[in-house]
Amino acid sequence: MIIFGWGKVTKKFLGAIGRLQCGNCNNEAQWELCVLRVWFTLFFIPVIPYKTTYCMMCPVCNSYIEVSKERFEELKGALSGGIDDAxxxxxxxxxxxxYLKAMEEQRRREVSEKE
Incomplete structure (x- = not known):
């Protein structure tokens, strides 16, 4: 008996792209650039990705805005710090x-105020 299925979704977050207001939850937050993949599974193990969605995701309610692959590549290239942050x-x-980025920003402000 072979058990197969689909619908397993994985999220890969690539970094923060800026503060945006969510149209779903109306919170202003640091949105994340991410890739969503839907997988074909065999015995509940993801085997083959069959759908890839490029998007910007709200960290509060997890709603997202789909972007084209070209726009995704532009945003990915513009991420500040890129590999260092990864x-x-x-x-x-x-x-x-x-949280860590907010704390770093606060420390930078405190240091600049002391100078």
Missing amino acids: IKYAGKTPTQIS
Whole structure:
């Protein structure tokens, strides 16, 4: 007996792209650039991705805005820090990353005020 299915969705977050107001939850937050993939599964193990969606996602309610692949590549190239942030924040959730970035910004302001 072979058990197969589809619908397993994975999210890959690539970084924050800016503060935007969500049309769904009306919160202003640091939106994330992400790739959503829907997988074909075999024995509940994701095997083959059959749909890829490029999007910007609200971290509060997880609603998203789809973007074209070209626009996605532009936004991905414009991410500040790119690889450095990927290494620096490896293993952190988007909420933790936003918090750490806010704390770094606060420290920078405190240092600039002292000077």
